[in-house]
Amino acid sequence: MIAPVYGKRGQSAVHRFDPRGKIVLLVVFLITFFLPLRIEHLGINLAVVAALTVIFLGIGNALRPLRLILPILILVLVLTPPFHREGPVLFSIRSVPILTVFGLLEALRLIVRFTGITLIFYLFMGTTDPDSLALAFRWFRLPFAISMVLSIALEYIPTIRRIYNQVRDAHRLRLAGETGEAQRAPRAGRDRGKVHRLAETIPILTSVLILSVRRIPTLAMALECRGVGRKNRRSSFRSLKTGASMIRDGIITALITATVVVSLVLFP
Amino acid sequence: MIPKNSDLTIENLCFSYPEYPGLPTRRLFKGLDLQIAETGIALLLARPDQGKTTLCRTLGGLVPRFSGGSVDGRVQLGGLQLLEHQPFDLLEQVGLVFQHPGEQLFLSRCDSEIAFALESLGISRSEIEARLEDALRAMDLERYRKESPKNLSGGEKKKLLVACLIAVNPQLWLLDETLEELDSDTKTGLLRLLKERQRTTLILSAKWHELFREYVDQVFLMEDGKIQRIQETFGSREFHDLLLRRGFILPTEGLRARGGKPRSSSPQPPSVQAREGDPLLEATDLFFEYEPGGGRQGSTFSLQIESLKLQAGRTLALVGNNGSGKSTLGRILCGLLTPRRGAIKIRKNGILQAAVGDNLNRFTGYLFQDPDLQIFLPTVFEELALGLKHLHLEAKEISRRVEEAISLFNLPVTDSPPSLMSYGARKQLQAGVYYLLDRPLMIIDEGDSGLGVNDFAEMVRVFQNPGRALLFITHDHRLAQGLADEMLELKNGRLL
Numbered sequence: 001m002i003a004p005v006y007g008k009r010g011q012s013a014v015h016r017f018d019p020r021g022k023i024v025l026l027v028v029f030l031i032t033f034f035l036p037l038r039i040e041h042l043g044i045n046l047a048v049v050a051a052l053t054v055i056f057l058g059i060g061n062a063l064r065p066l067r068l069i070l071p072i073l074i075l076v077l078v079l080t081p082p083f084h085r086e087g088p089v090l091f092s093i094r095s096v097p098i099l100t101v102f103g104l105l106e107a108l109r110l111i112v113r114f115t116g117i118t119l120i121f122y123l124f125m126g127t128t129d130p131d132s133l134a135l136a137f138r139w140f141r142l143p144f145a146i147s148m149v150l151s152i153a154l155e156y157i158p159t160i161r162r163i164y165n166q167v168r169d170a171h172r173l174r175l176a177g178e179t180g181e182a183q184r185a186p187r188a189g190r191d192r193g194k195v196h197r198l199a200e201t202i203p204i205l206t207s208v209l210i211l212s213v214r215r216i217p218t219l220a221m222a223l224e225c226r227g228v229g230r231k232n233r234r235s236s237f238r239s240l241k242t243g244a245s246m247i248r249d250g251i252i253t254a255l256i257t258a259t260v261v262v263s264l265v266l267f268p
Numbered sequence: 269m270i271p272k273n274s275d276l277t278i279e280n281l282c283f284s285y286p287e288y289p290g291l292p293t294r295r296l297f298k299g300l301d302l303q304i305a306e307t308g309i310a311l312l313l314a315r316p317d318q319g320k321t322t323l324c325r326t327l328g329g330l331v332p333r334f335s336g337g338s339v340d341g342r343v344q345l346g347g348l349q350l351l352e353h354q355p356f357d358l359l360e361q362v363g364l365v366f367q368h369p370g371e372q373l374f375l376s377r378c379d380s381e382i383a384f385a386l387e388s389l390g391i392s393r394s395e396i397e398a399r400l401e402d403a404l405r406a407m408d409l410e411r412y413r414k415e416s417p418k419n420l421s422g423g424e425k426k427k428l429l430v431a432c433l434i435a436v437n438p439q440l441w442l443l444d445e446t447l448e449e450l451d452s453d454t455k456t457g458l459l460r461l462l463k464e465r466q467r468t469t470l471i472l473s474a475k476w477h478e479l480f481r482e483y484v485d486q487v488f489l490m491e492d493g494k495i496q497r498i499q500e501t502f503g504s505r506e507f508h509d510l511l512l513r514r515g516f517i518l519p520t521e522g523l524r525a526r527g528g529k530p531r532s533s534s535p536q537p538p539s540v541q542a543r544e545g546d547p548l549l550e551a552t553d554l555f556f557e558y559e560p561g562g563g564r565q566g567s568t569f570s571l572q573i574e575s576l577k578l579q580a581g582r583t584l585a586l587v588g589n590n591g592s593g594k595s596t597l598g599r600i601l602c603g604l605l606t607p608r609r610g611a612i613k614i615r616k617n618g619i620l621q622a623a624v625g626d627n628l629n630r631f632t633g634y635l636f637q638d639p640d641l642q643i644f645l646p647t648v649f650e651e652l653a654l655g656l657k658h659l660h661l662e663a664k665e666i667s668r669r670v671e672e673a674i675s676l677f678n679l680p681v682t683d684s685p686p687s688l689m690s691y692g693a694r695k696q697l698q699a700g701v702y703y704l705l706d707r708p709l710m711i712i713d714e715g716d717s718g719l720g721v722n723d724f725a726e727m728v729r730v731f732q733n734p735g736r737a738l739l740f741i742t743h744d745h746r747l748a749q750g751l752a753d754e755m756l757e758l759k760n761g762r763l764l
Contacts, residue, residue, distance in 0.1 A: 129376045129377070130375070130376050131375060131376055131377060131380050152374060155374065155375070155376055158418070159418070162418060163641070166636070166638075166641045167641060167644070169599075169604045170636065170641050170642040172604070172629055173602060173604070173629050173632075173633065173634055174642070174654070174655055174701070174702075174705065175655070175658050206644070207644035210644050211640065211641070211644065214640075214687060215371065217334050218366075218368075218371040218372075219371070219374060220334065221325070221330045221334050221355070221366075221371075222366070222371060222372040222373070222374055223374065224329075224330070224354065224355040224356045225328060225330070225355050225356075225359075225364055225372070225385075226359070226384050226385040226388060226432070227356050227359045227384075227385050227387075227388020227389060228356060228388065229354060229355075229356035230356045230357065230359070230388055230389075232388075232389070232390050233390050234387050234388060234390060235386070235387050235389075235390045235391055235392060235393065235396070236387060236393070237379075237380070237383035237386065237387055237393055237396045237397070237400070238380065238383075239393075
């Protein structure tokens with residue numbers, strides 16, 4: 001399941017929420033982050049999404065995706081302002097503006113958008129197993145092939161994570177002698193060890209890439225062996241919720257969507 | 269399209285691999301002929317690299333569709349020409365279990381995996397439910413119904429794939445080394461089920477299991493691109509000698525009684541200082557369990573080992589049913605998993621010292637069940653030389669040791685690409701890599717899967733050394749008795 005990648009497989013209300021509703025809400029919130037809104041409005045959107053993530057998944061789980069994207073956020077913060085030098089200057093070197101109010105706002109806007117999109121995917125997709133997601137896509141009349149591709153792509157994220165862990169373990173065992181020497185060395189040696197460990201990530205990632213690419217034809221074989229490609233109509237063993245819970249989740253989805261739309265109209 | 273009967277006839281089947289830069293075109297099958305009567309169970313014995321997987325995939329419509337190369341000849345199931353159809357159109361006719369089970373599972377729940385092919389056939393939900401229950405029960409997988417297949421052990425994954433076949437119940441079952449990595453109860457259960465279901469079955473194996481005697485109707489040998497029927501009567505001396513000669517069974521006296529010196533020439537690592545019989549590793553009061561939802565079997569599995577000693581010069585075999593915790597114990601002993609409780613001591617400078625994490629990584633070599641997770645470089649030479657380069661050895665010494673490993677493990681030439689080698693050859697390469705790492709303790713996790721018994725026995729022999737210890741995990745009790753000084757059995761995470 002995708003859930004254990006980001007958080008633990010859980011039983012929170014958002015885990016139990018109808019996947020069709022989650023897809024609708026995902027699209028609605030994504031639109032709010034892509035619209036050319038003022039930074040305050042984007043900030044409020046982010047605060048709402050962050051609050052929902054903390055409430056339903058807990059602070060520890062909410063921080064996990066943020067840790068992953070932190071290096072990108074830092075890069076955005078550092079590299080965006082020099083390309084937007086309009087407005088009052090906050091910092092300059094020899095009369096060359098390096099940081100302006102506009103540049104800073106632009107960097108913040110990008111950071112808020114990127115963080116919001118990450119959290120919203122994490123909140124809605126990270127709490128849904130790919131099979132349910134595929135069923136929801138099919139409910140929206142998406143062709144089976146497309147929903148299957150989306151579902152497999154999502155399932156591939158934990159698969160790659162798992163491959164990464166196993167390859168990392170393999171490298172750890174294989175190159176253990178050298179790591180050990182670095183660890184026994186004094187502080188300077190330890191620092192070199194850290195740099196070395198960072199450098200060691202590259203062959204691990206390369207190995208993961210090779211293994212992942214090598215899996216593509218075998219995955220295609222596995223799919224065809226189980227009937228993907230047949231012309232007949234597929235049946236479905238699992239089904240999405242019906243009855244009271246579907247109606248309840250549908251109403252909640254509609255209410256949240258309406259609230260977002262009204263807020264966009266009232267506070268553009 | 270369903271044929272009237274399910275006799276399998278292979279006539280003059282030829283296959284050549286596609287051309288790869290730097291590699292000559294290899295003709296794998298040179299006119300294979302094989303006939304299996306309807307409902308018959310046939311066993312095809314072949315050493316690694318003889319084309320078992322390619323044959324299975326050809327019959328299943330996957331070769332040359334996915335592999336390239338050229339296929340000629342005739343393959344007929346009843347009246348149906350299999351080579352003229354796509355794999356998805358053969359769903360009800362041909363069912364295939366891959367040798368490497370992880371490659372065939374792609375969904376997030378076991379029940380979804382089993383139901384998937386039935387959904388492809390458009391079968392009604394109630395019928396799917398009934399077949400699903402039947403398949404789960406037959407393979408004793410009911411408790412894993414909602415578990416992610418990725419959390420299952422290697423053997424359990426194979427059981428799940430067999431359950432997928434049980435649900436579809438195709439006319440021809442192709443089992444590519446499926447019996448490897450299965451515990452003996454499951455092996456027996458599977459063979460009995462095949463007999464009861466009366467489906468035409470082709471089992472491919474690099475090993476002879478005594479169980480075959482009771483359940484198999486025909487035995488074939490595939491060698492040098494040809495197939496020959498080899499058995500007339502199972503009990504004959506001639507048949508036994510042939511299995512022995514071709515390396516499908518181990519000599520009755522096993523390996524220890526041969527009295528041969530270990531084939532490895534590497535000296536003992538100086539930091540260990542152990543004589544034969546000295547303890548190399550001691551584990552006491554180990555307790556481990558996976559975090560709920562974060563590992564195999566969720567919170568239901570725990571491993572508890574009161575005491576385990578590994579001595580220099582000794583070979584231990586660890587046996588146990590699928591999911592009993594064998595690989596988990598292996599990963600703890602090499603420091604990849606940390607037990608919640610207990611201590612592990614390793615021999616260093618002549619005395620036993622407490623060890624965790626990196627210390628254990630340096631002390632123990634661990635051959636994963638899946639070789640592909642441990643080999644990733646473009647050529648055999650680069651793969652073998654990687655660890656040696658990190659030891660800052662001179663190029664000449666690296667070449668000498670690589671050549672030694674190539675010879676000991678019967679590996680192909682140094683510039684061969686591992687990704688094009690057979691599963692068994694990749695296992696040998698994996699062993700070569702760890703042989704060169706020169707660890708005082710070696711753990712081989714189901715290394716016999718995909719290898720003939722002689723190949724595995726040779727591998728064990730290479731790792732045996734008076735100053736080192738070897739622990740190998742297997743489901744083959746006969747192999748364990750033949751190769752190890754002592755056999756340990758694990759059941760539900762406890763040593764018996």
